[in-house]
Amino acid sequence: IANSYNRPTLIQLQNTREEEEEQQTTAQQEEQTKRWEATELEEEHVHDAAVPPLAGDPPAADPPSPPPSKDDFQEELVIRPLHSGDIYASFQFRTVWDADFMGDQKVSHYRLFPKSLGQVITKFSVRELHISFTQGYWRTMQWGQPYLPSPPGAELWVWFQDTVTDVDGTWKELTNVLSGIFCASLNFIDSTNTVQPSASFKPLGIGNVTDHSFLRYATLPREIVCTENLTPWKKLLPCGSKAGLSVLLKSEKLFHSTFHSQAVHVRPVCQDPQCRTTSMELRQTLNVVFDLHTSGQGKREWSLFKMFSRTLTEACPLASSSKVYVDVTDNPQGEQFELSPATPLLTQAVVLGDRRTYSVYDLTQQASFGSSRSLNMLLRWKMLRPLLHSERYVAGYGLQAGEIHTLIYNHHPYRAFPVLLLSAVPWYLRLYIHTLTVSSKGKDNRPSYIHYQPSKDRERPHLLEMLLQLPPNSVTEVTVEFERALLKWTEYTPDPNHGFYVGSSVISALVPSVVAMDTNSTLDRPLFSSFFPCKEEASYFMRVYTEPLLVNLPTPDFSMPYNVICLTCTVVAVGYGSLYNLLTRTFQVDEPSPGLAKRIANVIRRFRGVPLL
């Protein structure tokens, strides 16, 4: 056998993170084009099959008699407005399967229960498995208790069956496999971060296990949870992200939140109240806290669409129950907020030692969706919005160019008013003033006054000041493009990768007032109301600061470690050199050198050819 084939030396990473399904390379498709072929069925194979063919017509058209379903799927969403103004949404998907994973019979035919997880449970003889991935920290003081607590990062705890002999080896293999399934770095779990709690983590399912040598618990606080963990999690659901509550699980919104936690809990539960037989329960939970305060333009109101950028249109057809609960305990008479569409269904439940009231939407009822065939719950807080506020951000990508956007909101329903916008931008962001655009309501809004002072490198910043008229109930957007300058290496801050700050823009405005202002005296008024002088009756002066910007500049690679190596090596070498010198140099008494006059005389004598002194 000749050997003319070399294996590639690099082992390809097995877990290439799964992209969204649609992204398939065309190259791969090209390759496959040639390989597909139709199956030619030889008759003999069919008839050779062991079971004698049934006589008469093929029984494909059996009378529709659904067999007793051995598995059951439920889905549920709870939304709770928190006191801090954030919204807490908690999803739970529960699959119960009357299969005996702990028996001798191998479970290998799956319906609603995900195959990948079932195989893992079978192979590693897992009794209970709890795994959670969390981004952010649950602030109990501000938010109250979560329905399902979880620590930041990844947490995994597993009860093995008592048939497992090498628990540590199985645990190691299990973490590796789970890290492949969930695209997480669970493979970093090893003996250095694994413990066997003796009392805290009792099995949550049935079974009275006391021998904690079959329990392993580990956390990875550093684990960063992102969309690549969500995609495999969603794949475990029977309806995927195609129908039911799971259509709301879009990563671009879920990860734009202050707290995100997804978990998988597998445990044996009782099948019936007498607990004669057990079934396997898989609960997939996802908890998320949306900070709609900051991401929702300062409004506290929320809707499904605003939180998830999707609305509900149907329940998952495979689910036996599909419900949405909204916690309305804090709103008994509807004075705090109003919820639409209104639902007559109210239910009470005792959760975490507290009796709560919930509005219930049953997605399996067609009536829940109304005439528009989509359910978009909307909650509006009854509060006043400020008349003027603003936002600012940097847009663009890469490290060369960018764009500064300033948004100024006028929430006054019918009055327009002028504002003065001042922005001072450091010199290392080179503004292109010709790209300055101001627009409101989609139309060009020409400032009536512009003062622009260009920057000088390392001397003075840009100064841009303009007077803008804000139309009523509008958003005015000011954009200007810039280019990032290269700094000298000494000009970088000690942590240059943190970015460079650009100070807030200042918006000064005379805002129309609802009540008449007192322009006369400043004597009797309280101090906090008399800082800005009041010259007009119908309006008052206010100043709004935008957010400061954090801009990344191109940063050189500060190769610190190599400098340290060079420095220490040089020090060592210098020390070595002097030591070497001391060891090898021979010291001897030098004859006193002749005096200066004698040496000069000798030089002259050499010129003259006379013998030296």
Add this chain to the structure above:
Amino acid sequence: MVGVPLWWRTTETYRAWLPVNQINELAELQVCLCYRSMAHWTRYVHPVLGYQAGCHLRILNEILARDHSGDDTLSVLHVEADLSLHTLSASPCGSVVVYVIPETSVLLPQGVDVYIGHRRTAVLRMGAPMSVGKNHKQLLAHLEPRITQVVQVMSFSHTDITAALSDRVRLSPGSKESLADSMRSFKSSPGYEITFSLLNPDPKSHRLDWDIEGAVHSYIQPLLTKLAPLANFSIDSQILYYAMLGVNPRFDSSLEAYTLNADSLAHVINPVEARLGSNAASSNPVLNFLLYVPDAHHSPLYIHDHQKQPVASNAFHSPRWGGIMVYNVNDLYGRGETPLPVNININMEKVMGVFLAQLRLMLGVQSSPAPPGFLVEPCGGAGLADWELDRLMWSRTVENVATATTTITSLAQLLDQIGNIVINDNIASQVSSTVTSLQLAVAELEAGNLGFALQYSKEAILASERAFFDPSLLHLLYFPDDQKFAIYIPLFLPMCVPILLSLIKIASEARQRRKLKQSKKD
């Protein structure tokens, strides 16, 4: 003086001893494949030939004696003969027994020269009439090409072996067709995962129910039991909801059906494949068999081949991946009267017939068409004849040996080229066990003991893979020399300066002393 050995000792990498010479010998391995073939002669033909098996003869005679009732029984005669001959002498794995019967025998039907049964026996009709009295050698010479032909069908031929080696040995470019044939079946592996997936694109339109457990038990399991010496098989099934095909089928108004062209088949499974999932608990190759039931609005769906003709089985397969079958249930929807979702029970017999055929292709059990004059008994309940299993074992053994050899030689090359890699003792032991197993496998192969050869070759491949993919081999792989220089130069360069200066000084002093001596002499 103290520092240099210390530095040498602390920075060296541990490299266990490897049997490099033996590995290099393996690289130029020549295997001679031998099959143990027994030819039994009946006294009928040649009393001259001394050796015959009396009982064999008796059985054949008995069968022939019973055969005077009429032509009806004639057709089953050879089947009976095959069975009786097998019960008589159980031939070992890998051997072929050829029975030669006289030209005039009625054992075989008219026009059939060679009959191959379920077991490892073949009955060969003596060709051209032979004059009695020719000696043994002449007779053998006369029969040799035909026996070779029989053996090629029943155990292995040149093309089988080249196909098994095609991934490892660069061959002269053969025909495209044969390449496609050789690429269709899975590569040899110690185990296979077979996954049946039922794709339900719209659970709102139909609720599917399949008795996969029973179907696997009665259709697939017999074949796999037969193949058990070759590899371990595990079977799983799952139901995937909302699994769409990647291509929108075109509506053909003349057929009143949706059609999928062979050209677009490649794009069909891409979105589905992301959801199939590999087996999380093992790393064996997965054979996927998908059953797609189109929903009410895209039904019926037919597959057309390259000639735009509908495919009878409505199924297609991809080499080394698996197959898809489209199962139309449009007649069950009624005329919009039945409320959706419709409950559908899938006829597993129809489905499993297709999947079984695909499975045989994927596992490489396809038999090349028999030469003219050959009568091959169709495979029975197990779906696989003994000699077909042997055939598979021959090619798998050769393939395993080739794979293990390639792996181990390239590992040796790699370790030879990159001196930074640590070779631990466990790697060394894996490598040497690979080499031993390989040598044993080759020896058994040459001796014709197919069962042992396969066993050893499997051991070799397992050990070689374990050695090759051991994570410890990667640790110091990327620590190139230039980085080492970069780290050591700031230390060594300044240290060298005084040493060099003093060396120069010593040299100049020595020269001066010599000059002084010379001047003194003068």
